[in-house]
Amino acid sequence: MAIKVVKNLVSQEKYSLKCPNPMVPEYITIHNTANDASAKNEISYMKNNTSSTSYHFAVDDKQVIQGLPLNRNAWHTGDGKEGPGNRKSIGVEICYSKSGGAKYYAAEKLAIKFVAQLLKERGWGIDRIRKHQDWNGKYCPHRILDEGRWDEVKVAIAAELSKIGGKSSASSGSSSGSGTTYTVKKGDTLSGIAKAEGVSVANLQKWNNIKDPNKITVGQKLKLQGSSSSTSKPTSSKKSSYSLPSGVFKVTSPMRKGSEVKKIQQALAALYFYPDKGAKNNGIDGVYGPKTANAVKRFQSVNGLTADGIYGPKTKAKIEEKLK
Template sequence: MKYEIQFKYIEGLPKKSYRNGKPEGIVMHETDNEKSTIWNEIAFMSRNFLNAFVNAFADKDNIVEIADPRYICYGAGAVANRFLMGIELCHHKTKADFEASFDRWCFYAAAKLVQFDLPVIDAEKTGKGTLWSHAAVSKHLGGTTHDDPHDYLARFGYNWSMVVDRVTKYWNELKGVKTENSLPTGKVYAYEVYQSKSVGFSTSTYLSGFNDYYAAVDFCRRWDSAFVKEHNTGKTVFGPTPAIKPAIDVSKYPTLRKGSTGQYVKTLQKALGGLVVDGSYGSLTDTAVRAFQKKNGLTEDGIVGPKTWDKVING
């Protein structure tokens, strides 16, 4: 690993779960403080974490993680806090010091995306992705009015595209990314999931491999412009083009109802959205299912059988 990440966790931080059980991306902040050092920033946040805190800070010499990224931080507004991590870039006066801090800032973002098995997807324009500026959060999600880090980056001739490029560079190095013309090292899988180059990569990017088709499709559906290729033939067998998107056979999916538990309940909760993905079919899941059934003209009974499964999975 190019840089050491120091772990100096603030005591007493709340440990609240993300909306889907793990982070779905990271917000790139800057401190907007010309006179403060990284240690002053951390000390201030240690005293005021009930108001706001992020996961980490970076300066020209250090990357310091102060909050466990397995739990939410309070850094980017109520909506973003439910699913995004955050790191602050400390201010420097010279371009050399800025570049050193910028490099560590981007490295940390890449390392966290890799840690939680997330690709690099720029959310700046669409409001959908894993790599966010604070300005993009304000624009697309609300709950905050900050517009960093663009002005600070521009001061040294940098821009948001350079953030995406640098994070992607380190993500590639840490993850060992593969293109669509190469195979993952080690074990060869029957199905390979790629992120299309249309979302910002110069080539389509290998994400993961599976021997089970349905597992590959389930993983693929989590990402915009992802697709599944069959290893032996090289044929795209799922997404992103609707014309080649086969319906998933749900005939063997179990019937679920209130009180059910397990992986299929998690699949249901992920597909419905807005639920804690805990594998337990409780009252909130039952309410969500009934609302979904009503919206889609299905029998509103809270029982997830073949017709409801088909509508949930295949739309």
Template structure:
């Protein structure tokens, strides 16, 4: 039975703020809310506030409510004005994410079915599903990630999609779950996202020097570290963090201390990873680093000022212990 969607769409007078661009969606992005509000409250607040932040659907334990038309973009992915997440993906917020419990579990279950329904309607496979983290590094959907269940959630979506009669995941691994056979049109980046691993890891595990050179029929090892966990697997990944305070200044501060901050944030998936060498770590405390610090602070209950100081250092170090 199809899931009924209750429409409570933003006023067209607010399109310029909330959803200014026509959109032909290519992905679905899953979020966890940062509070325990219902879908009705989430959509009402999103529609009526003066912030540009917006999303298409909110799902709680009882219903799905739509706030933005799916043929308009929404500002939910944090990857910029022209970012793929913001401009080409449908944003789905799972409610009651802060405290979890029975209401959250029911909301997540309904969201899984609803995302499968969206995929079926569009003739898509589960490879079109993304987490917020994929677009800008933010630790979201935070509850799913902190519980290490991203791959489990994707598998549940695929199971529901198959029940709907939808297409199979073109990025499914072999039955062993440790290899993937390259198909026509695949890119290493898309395979990495679908498998929840880094492009750099795929290159290392498969001795690939040029990420643009993979061949149809090639079997890739895909087993290894995923985005699902905040904590490194062992203390060898610990970074000696500086005790100094860092903020964006003019001229911008540079040095090995800043690199250590960037490396630690990259290990926790907050520092942008665009596939560049060393994750784009440049040792410069500029807007990019400050934004990564700000997002880290926001997700860990700190004052989100983008300034690296004692409290931020302590919170980062605690995640590596």
């Protein structure tokens, strides 16, 4: 039985912010939300805030909700305005990723079935799947990566795809149903393979011990990802790494600026609530403006606080608690 998708689409008035470009998708990108909001709350928040960050679907333990039409791009992979992740991939957020547990694993299970359904509908194979990290290096989907289960998740998607009668792989040249290798064909170049597979030439060289990018041979099998043990993890987010300011911070005119604001932004980024994806330094600019207030509001909304976007003693205490 096909998985029902509940549509709660962003208004056309917000297309210029959330999904400004027409899109013919070529990939599916998997994310972990890094908080404990439901799919309904994730999509509602995405639709109604003033940040450009956007994604097509949110999946929780009970349902799949769509927030953007599939013929429009989303800003979800941080690889720039023209990057293939942002411009050519469908974004799928798996909910309840912060705390994990039964609700998260139920959400992940439903997401696996849903992604397989998306693949079948398009006649795609598992080689069209990407993790957020593949596009811009961000450590996402963080829970799956932390648990060393990215390959396991892809195998599960492949098994579900086979179960519902989909293709094991598309015609992109991948020789493996898991999408982890590529067999070089006549006329291939390393840069062309990198572009088609959504990875960098530098990574292909590193993963395959290639010193000269112009020297690849027909029939050669290339690894399309590094080992899970070599996957870089984010810097430590221990409380000792951050010295949060006291006092009350909110959007004012003129907007408050300085190193204290930057500390708040950095702490929120460590908890995956602030970056401004695609912006320089993740948007950490030391300005307490609408972007920072929105990040604070989202943090508050999933942590039992009054979601007013104002940083004060209670929000400071809760951030410090989550950073421990």
